[in-house]
Amino acid sequence: MAISKAEIEKLAKLAKLSFSDEELERFTAEFDEIIAFADTINQSIEGGTEQIRSVGARMVSFDDLRPDEVMPSLPNEKILSNVEGYNGFFSVERSKK
Amino acid sequence: MNYEIVCGIETHIELATKTKIFCGCTTEFGGEPNTHCCPVCTGQPGTLPILNQKVVEYAIKAGLALNCKINTKSHMDRKNYVYPDLPKAYQISQYDEPLCEKGYIELDSGKRIGITRIHIEEDAGKLVHENGYTYIDYNRGGVPLIEIVSEPDISSAEEAREYAEKLQLTMRYIGISDCKMQEGSMRCDVNLSLRKPGDPNFGVRTEIKNINSLSFIQKAVIAEAERQADILDAGGTVVQQTMRYDEATNSVTPMRDKENSDDYRYFPDPDILRFCIDEAKVEEIRASLPELPFAKLRRYVNDLGLPEATAKQISRYRKVAEFFEGALAEGASVKNAANLIVGTIFSNMDTEEEKELFAVRISAAQFAALVKLADEKKINIGVAQSTLQKMLESGKPVEEFIKPEDLVGISDEVLENLCREAIEANPRAVDDVRNGKDKAINVMFGYIMKKTGGKADIRKAEALLRKLIGP
Numbered sequence: 001m002a003i004s005k006a007e008i009e010k011l012a013k014l015a016k017l018s019f020s021d022e023e024l025e026r027f028t029a030e031f032d033e034i035i036a037f038a039d040t041i042n043q044s045i046e047g048g049t050e051q052i053r054s055v056g057a058r059m060v061s062f063d064d065l066r067p068d069e070v071m072p073s074l075p076n077e078k079i080l081s082n083v084e085g086y087n088g089f090f091s092v093e094r095s096k097k
Numbered sequence: 098m099n100y101e102i103v104c105g106i107e108t109h110i111e112l113a114t115k116t117k118i119f120c121g122c123t124t125e126f127g128g129e130p131n132t133h134c135c136p137v138c139t140g141q142p143g144t145l146p147i148l149n150q151k152v153v154e155y156a157i158k159a160g161l162a163l164n165c166k167i168n169t170k171s172h173m174d175r176k177n178y179v180y181p182d183l184p185k186a187y188q189i190s191q192y193d194e195p196l197c198e199k200g201y202i203e204l205d206s207g208k209r210i211g212i213t214r215i216h217i218e219e220d221a222g223k224l225v226h227e228n229g230y231t232y233i234d235y236n237r238g239g240v241p242l243i244e245i246v247s248e249p250d251i252s253s254a255e256e257a258r259e260y261a262e263k264l265q266l267t268m269r270y271i272g273i274s275d276c277k278m279q280e281g282s283m284r285c286d287v288n289l290s291l292r293k294p295g296d297p298n299f300g301v302r303t304e305i306k307n308i309n310s311l312s313f314i315q316k317a318v319i320a321e322a323e324r325q326a327d328i329l330d331a332g333g334t335v336v337q338q339t340m341r342y343d344e345a346t347n348s349v350t351p352m353r354d355k356e357n358s359d360d361y362r363y364f365p366d367p368d369i370l371r372f373c374i375d376e377a378k379v380e381e382i383r384a385s386l387p388e389l390p391f392a393k394l395r396r397y398v399n400d401l402g403l404p405e406a407t408a409k410q411i412s413r414y415r416k417v418a419e420f421f422e423g424a425l426a427e428g429a430s431v432k433n434a435a436n437l438i439v440g441t442i443f444s445n446m447d448t449e450e451e452k453e454l455f456a457v458r459i460s461a462a463q464f465a466a467l468v469k470l471a472d473e474k475k476i477n478i479g480v481a482q483s484t485l486q487k488m489l490e491s492g493k494p495v496e497e498f499i500k501p502e503d504l505v506g507i508s509d510e511v512l513e514n515l516c517r518e519a520i521e522a523n524p525r526a527v528d529d530v531r532n533g534k535d536k537a538i539n540v541m542f543g544y545i546m547k548k549t550g551g552k553a554d555i556r557k558a559e560a561l562l563r564k565l566i567g568p
Contacts, residue, residue, distance in 0.1 A: 014360055016179050059170070062374045065150035068114050071121025071135075079134050079235075088130040089225070089232035092181050 002035040003028060100291035100329065102322050103299055104257055105213075105249035106314075108264060109242050110274045111220065111282040112155045117239035118219045119146030119189065119369075124241070126280070130234035138219075138239035140184030145368055148173070152241040153196065153374065154382060155273040156217045159243055160197025161383050162271050163212050163264075169379065171196050172371040173217075177362045181233050182221035190244075191216035192363040202247075202263050203391070210260050211248030218242050243273075249288065249299070254318035261285055261314050266390050269453065270415045278309045285314055290335070291325045300325075301335040305342050305349055317342040321349045393418055401431045410439050416455035423461025429468035433481070437468060441485045458492030467495040480551050512545075512553060516561045519544040530566055538562060 005028045012019055019027065076088050083090055117124055120137035136144045160167050174192040195216035201209040222238035224231050245264065251257050265276045265283060276283040290302035303325070305317050320342065325335050339352040365371075388396075390412050397408035411421050417438065424434045446452050457464075467488065471481040476499065484498045491497070519541040520527050529537035541562050545553050 011362075014177070014179070014362065058370060060370045060372045062150065062153060062372070062378050065153060065372065066121075066147040068116050068149055068151035069121060070115050070123050073122045073133050074135050076129065076132050076134075079131050079139060085131075086230070086232060088132070089234055090131065090181075091230050091232050094226060094229045094231050 002039070003031050099294065100322070100326055101294045101296075102252050102254075102318065103249045103290045103292060103302075104251040104318060105247045105288045106251065106257060106260060107247070107286040107288070108245045108261065109220075109284045109286075110159075110245065110268055110276060112152055112241040112243060113272070113274050114149060114151040114155065114241055116149055116151075118149050118152050118217065118241035119239055122239065128236055130232075131236065133236040134238070138184075139235050140186075146189065146366075148369060148372065149241065152217055153372070155241075156196045156215060156243050157374065157379060157382050158271050158273055158386060159245070159268060160200060160215050161379075161386060162267050162389060163197075163200040163202060163215070163245070165197035165200030165212060165215060167197055167374070167379050168194060169376065170194065170371065170373045173366045173369045174363045175366045176218075178360075180221075181231055182224055182238070184222070184235060184238065188219060188221065189366055189369070190218035190363075202260055202267075204256060204259050204263070208250075208256070210250045210256070213246040213248050215243050215245050218244060249290075254315045254322075257287065257318045258311055258315040262311055263391070265311070266413065270390055271386055272415075278311065281309065284309060287314060287317055287321070289318060289321050289325070291322060291329060300329075301337050303335065303338055303340050303349075305340045306352060308342055310344075313342060313344055316344075316347055317349060320347055324349055387415065390415075390418075403431060403435055407435050407439055410443070411435060414452050414455060417452060420455060420457070420461050420464070424465040424468060427462050427465030427469075429465040430472040433468045433471045433478075434465070436478075437464075437471075437481060437485055441482050442489065445486075445489060457489060459488050459494070463488065463494045470495065470499065474554060477551065477553075477555055483551075509557070512558060513561055515545050515548055515553070516541070516558060516565055518548075519562070520565055527566055 005024055008024055008028045008031060012024070080088070080090065085091065111124075114124060116122060117138055120135050122133045122135050122138055125133065131139075137146055157167055171191065171194045173189050175187040176190045176192070177187040179186050195214040197215035198213070200212035200215075202212065203209050218241075220237050220240040220242050222233050222235040224233055226232075247260065251260055265278075268274050268276050268283075274282055278284070285308045287305045287308060288302050289305070290300040292298065292300045303321065305321060308314050308317055321340065328335055336351075340349045341352045342349050393412040394405075394408050397403045397412055398405055401408075403411075410417075412418050421434060421438055425431060442457060443452065446455075464485075467481060467485055470476045471478060476484070480499075484495060487493075487498050488495060522544060523540050526537040526540035538559070542555060542558065545558050546555075
């Protein structure tokens with residue numbers, strides 16, 4: 001097993017998701033398969049995925065980065081068009097941290 | 098029981114770029130809620146963040162000014178946490194490949210406080226909690242920040258304050274942020290633990306979040322060290338937690354349990370390509386840095402011979418230093434230029450902010466023209482001060498107030514006659530001087546100055562008076 005049920009529980013908690021015990025069992029097994037699959041990529045490349053990052057992946061140079069020029073923002077009504085806004089704000093039920 | 102303070106500071110500084118870190122929205126402060134927003138900075142699905150070049154440049158500037166090594170390859174990571182101030186439920190930050198590492202700030206004592214790292218990241222939105230609802234404004238969301246993390250090398254409240262002050266001064270000097278702590282463009286988190294002197298191990302630390310003034314940093318360190326010492330003295334253990342400093346009661350109280358850093362589940366952001374910076378670019382940025390305030394201060398004292406206190410007051414503000422150096426380049430003398438800036442110009446500026454902005458109505462060259470008249474003894478310092486004040490108020494050059502004919506000065510003959518008059522008019526003062534009451538000579542000075550409108554050369558007058566009065 002690459003991942004334990006306890007780890008899945010912790011991830012669910014951090015993502016603010018709650019699952020039944022049955023679901024947790026099922027997800028643990030599924031996660032394990034997904035990780036095993038991803039791991040085959042690692043095995044097929046000499047040097048592993050670290051190697052991809054350091055040499056294989058494309059990098060951008062400083063000159064390719066975005067110039068610091070102001071572009072128009074969206075009108076407030078457009079920004080809030082998919083949500084319940086209040087006086088120009090997004091609003092959600094009170095959050096506790 | 099005596100303890101040793103072990104303290105490190107994390108500082109967030111808002112960069113003075115025009116646009117946000119990943120989109121073209123303005124970073125301007127204020128504005129109606131959610132009007133400086135676009136699909137990228139509100140985290141809409143399918144949008145792609147594109148890194149702002151200026152953010153990278155400014156962060157490298159900060160790194161170079163703080164003696165850091167610059168990582169020429171770097172990338173962005175996602176820091177995951179769920180809270181409404183982040184629309185994407187993650188903050189784009191840097192984890193294992195920060196732009197800058199391993200620098201230091203040198204304190205006046207010569208002690209160096211290590212800089213662990215400097216990384217770039219996006220700021221979160223602002224929340225207002227009211228009537229059971231949380232209202233969110235994402236105008237600040239995506240504004241670029243650098244986070245500067247120090248080593249736990251700080252061992253007193255004074256050192257903590259000096260570190261933050263030097264950091265603020267340096268960042269302002271290189272022009273990457275205004276670092277206004279009251280407005281939140283510079284915010285400090287203080288990590289602190291205690292240990293017995295000589296103990297190689299660290300004690301349990303707490304983190305005091307979001308301190309918004311330099312003096313509160315100093316006070317918070319003292320308050321937290323006392324709180325921890327009381328716990329340890331009573332045989333208790335310090336709990337690792339996030340604290341808040343309350344300035345009204347000068348006390349430190351717990352805020353919430355700290356999440357461990359692995360809870361943030363950092364991973365490389367797949368939407369943003371890794372980036373590289375040529376060594377040549379780094380050197381170009383290094384060459385663009387101004388002389389830093391502490392190097393300037395040393396130069397003013399060692400090479401220009403200014404007293405430390407005066408040198409400090411001038412080197413502290415970049416614009417003042419530029420004005421001063423501009424006047425020197427025009428031929429003004431170091432001593433008179435420095436004294437007129439600190440004595441006269443600064444007396445018109447009550448706040449740090451005004452000195453920082455240094456919005457004077459005359460140019461360095463116009464200032465130098467006045468200073469040179471004093472240097473050449475064509476006017477005395479009192480006249481130089483009052484004329485400078487008039488120039489500052491009107492924005493007009495020195496010629497408007499001092500006519501060439503005024504500068505002919507008082508001839509030696511006229512001065513001698515005036516001295517005789519002064520002696521005749523003040524027989525008692527003359528007797529006093531003869532009887533050893535040397536201060537009585539001021540009465541004669543007053544007379545001569547009044548008659549000449551302050552234009553007489555006071556040293557010449559003194560020599561003449563003493564000669565005429567005799568031993």
